[in-house]
Amino acid sequence: MTPVLELRGITKRFPGVLANDHIDLTLEQGTIHALLGENGAGKTTLMNILYGLYKPDEGEIFVNGEPFRVQSPSDAIARGIGMVHQHFMLIPVFTVTENVMLGEESLKPGGFLDREAAARRIREISTQYGLEVNPDSYIKDLPVGVQQRVEIIKLLYRNANILIFDEPTAVLTPQEADELFEIMRSLTAQGKSIIFITHKLREVLEVADIITVIRRGKVIGPVTPAEADQSKLAAMMVGREVKLELEKEPARPKEAILKVENLIVTDETHQVAVDDVSFEVHEGEILGIAGVQGNGQTELVEAVTGMRDVEDGKVFLMGKDVTHAVPRKFTEAGTAHIPEDRQRDGLVLPFPVMENLMLCTYYLPPFARRAIIQWDYVMLNATRLVQEYDIRTPSIFTAAGSLSGGNQQKVIVARELSRPIHLLVAAQPTRGLDVGSIEYIHSQILKRRDEGVAVLLVSTELDEIMQLSDRIAVMYRGKITATVSAEEATKELIGLLMAGTPLEDARQQIQKKATQSEKIGGAN
């Protein structure tokens, strides 16, 4: 059978970089083809070529066996190729129907919008593929998982046959991710074909029919999930053996470094985002804060680093009241902060690496002497850190913005961890990074913990929380609904807590399930 999509020898050069080096990719109808690779490996470039955003230097694309010259995204859409972007392209104040028909409006005579017709189609699509959604709901009222379904419906509404999912699970709870996989299977069962871009090994093994790994612009593979396991895939991505399981000594927590009491923080719209939260982080332990994105973690982190003022409650740092202190106070008291959004807060992208490496302590000796910047030392410091933290950059004069995401993050980690600290607040420290960088950053965080630093780790990646934390607190709608020890924490339990289930109920549910499966197991 002719494959629905075939890329042959796609090559794309950027000045000095070979982003795609003769990439071959074959997508068979009705399959899920996972595209796995480190950040900067060339996945995005390849998809942008397929989507008409870049022109390949060499190579051909075939859709259903016919050559396909793509000039723009509209060409791609016309040929039935659609992309579910990582960041949704939806208008919050429009209904599902309005969002779906946007750009493809069905009209009644006289030029009026025919919402009913569109809603009917949406209902058909949603029953056909198991994409439950109410066409009349407003996007802003829908949970993230459902918004993603709307994105998928948008593509199906435009008769897409090849669907590209770009890191679709980044914003989902584990349960929502499972639902998405169901939907993906249902789509392929009915003849659609899927390219699934991800960096999460577990998901690839769970859902993909075939896996292509891209490393430094070259294809490694393809392999089938049956032939591969997580460590093999990781090795293919990185090009060497990767330790997926961290070797972690048990924590030896001592005194409380950070103490938060009845903290209330509001967001930009003056809504309470952090609601009466109390916790302690001790010397030598990692407290992980789990939760679906947008449950107050951002505001919490900002409040305990001085970036956002506190409405009520107290924050103590090593016994000192720092409730309303400015960020510099926190820095000077020995807080390191890896911010959630590295490009927004953590870096000045147009500035060279060496300037970004002095961002928080630029005014202190030896970086500056009486307000005169000691450029010799700045360069020396940068050269050292670039080497020590393996930051891949053409030079220390290169703008931080032209580094890959992983290396940008390493710049921040290098800067924050290279000074003496008592508390590390790490928010999404590995978001969007490749396996190699994640491994490295995790090992650095653990190293600090073992040296006696108190670590507050906030992450929406459950794997990360489970791997690193000594205790796990779950945030749901601004409250810490439960704190469990690392021993008790299972993916299932934390997943239920993240969805708002009270701790006792969650425990019971898991117990029930366990006994049920035992029964089934016994019956078999």
Add this chain to the structure above:
Amino acid sequence: MTTNSEQPKKPGVGQIFLEELNNRFKPPEKEKKRGRVGQTIAIPLLAVFTGLIIGGIFIILTTEQVYAAFGQSFGAGLAAAWEAVSKAYSGLFTGAFGDPARMIAALQSGDELQIRRAFNPILESLVTSTPYIFAGLAVALGFRAGVFNIGAEGQIFIGALTATFVGYSITGLPAIIHVPLALLAGAAGGAMWGFIPGWLKAKTGGHEVINTIMMNYIAFRLSDFLLTGPMKRPGSFNPVSPEILPSAWLPRFFPDPIRFHLGFFIALGIAYLVYWYLFKTTWGFELRTVGTNPNAAKYAGMNVTRNIVLAMSLSGALAGLAGANEVLGVNRNLAMAFSSGYGFDSIALALLGNNHPLGVVLASLLFGTLRSGATRMQLTAGIPNDIISILQAVILAFIAAPAIIRTIYRLRKPTVEEAGVTIRGWGG
């Protein structure tokens, strides 16, 4: 530390300048020379070149003789067009730099007055460039801090007012004290005029673009009022201030008619000072960080609002110096007609100079030369000097939209998008 073999070589000023120009993006090794320095310098140069061509087209279109000649024959038309353009641009050239033949003749004759007259145009160009340097630095400093100071014109007026006042009202001072005092007064006046919109932005979020425009109107009307009232020259029928005392004059280096004065060198000194401040001190680092990414500045513990107020005040002070420089060095009084447009042109200068002090100085020399040459062009070629405004406008349009230049000359687009510091100013 110095014995460490890994320590990189200390770059010279020139290298830092190039790095700075390019710290937006540095392509990998191979393309370094062409892509890197190339784009930042090529685009302004090509913009000027293209501006001259378009200016030429306007000259042709506005010259009646060309139409008449085309009526006779196509060849005659082309000849007339060529003549009009070459006459205009050679007039511009001799107006700006002087007539080489005349210079040689004057030197041979040995007549001092002749020599002075022959060399006056080029020195006059420097005189015209001087306020441009101050005002361009003012706007560039603002852009570096992420604020868009459209109020340079008003700040120039206030700086001229305060400098004039100190220049004529305080008597009995030696020049060594009076001149700096008058300059400082100008800087202080401008600083105050910049501080107000800066403070409003920091405290109330009022956009500095709106507020500096409003401050311009206040400055214009305030100077109207003062020159017709309290600061009016006694016994004069014109709205003009009293003559500034000679002790406050910026010294001129040559006898009349050459007006070339100390202000030019002060401007160069200030340009170096701004460079030093921006790139060598922690204050400058804060300013640039606040201007490039205020979120990161806050994260790094910098006081964003204080830096905005500071930047607007410093920007105002530089613009105030432009005004002081003009009244103390050239006019020696303040007249109501003292409207230069320097303040508005300076926005273009900052853009053209890529918000770098050295770039601003070069751009100012270009604009000063064009403006000074235009007067002569009007006399010799009969081309209205408004053509220079068109030329400046076209150059600016090309600088603001570099895609046009890239398309015309098939330049490659830089890979990292040009998230210019300048653009940020608009967003507030």
